[in-house]
Amino acid sequence: MIEMNCEICGREIRGKGFKIVVEGSEVTVCPSCKQYGSEKRPSVASQQGARRVVLKRKRGSPKIEFQDELIEDYHLIIKHEREKRGWSQEQLAKKIQEKESLIKKIENAEITPEPEVIEKLEKLFNIKLREQIPEIKIEGRSKSLTPTLGDIVVVKRKKK
Numbered sequence: 001m002i003e004m005n006c007e008i009c010g011r012e013i014r015g016k017g018f019k020i021v022v023e024g025s026e027v028t029v030c031p032s033c034k035q036y037g038s039e040k041r042p043s044v045a046s047q048q049g050a051r052r053v054v055l056k057r058k059r060g061s062p063k064i065e066f067q068d069e070l071i072e073d074y075h076l077i078i079k080h081e082r083e084k085r086g087w088s089q090e091q092l093a094k095k096i097q098e099k100e101s102l103i104k105k106i107e108n109a110e111i112t113p114e115p116e117v118i119e120k121l122e123k124l125f126n127i128k129l130r131e132q133i134p135e136i137k138i139e140g141r142s143k144s145l146t147p148t149l150g151d152i153v154v155v156k157r158k159k160k
């Protein structure tokens with residue numbers, strides 16, 4: 001047991017000390033000094049209560065899933081990578097076994113290339129044309145019918 005001294009008279013407190021409030025500050029005192037302050041009520045913001053942190057598990061903790069998305073300037077990057085190597089669109093097309101017209105369309109951002117094509121380009125140039133976009137899904141719909149937060153919250157990437 002920890003020995004305590006009365007914060008008013010300084011004597012050792014045997015047994016339980018009394019927590020009282022003297023001029024707004026909380027002190028631990030012996031039974032005889034208890035009368036100098038108002039006794040702290042254990043129910044209202046007692047020391048114990050203040051210290052205790054109750055961690056409540058939120059219902060429907062968010063799940064973060066990732067989905068691949070083409071980066072914004074993918075077509076410019078493809079063009080840049082191709083030109084860096086001194087390849088024509090036709091040469092690039094042959095390397096990834098695609099049509100020249102497809103390369104043209106990709107570079108002009110006329111079409112969104114198929115994932116397979118993107119993959120081939122990524123491997124060829126050793127670059128990344130996709131990025132993972134976090135998608136936060138809140139699962140565990142509450143049973144009440146009150147419409148609160150949406151069940152699915154999609155955090156969208158900030159556009160420059």
Ligand SMILES: [Zn+2]
Nearest residue numbers: 006009030033
């Ligand atoms: Zn005392």
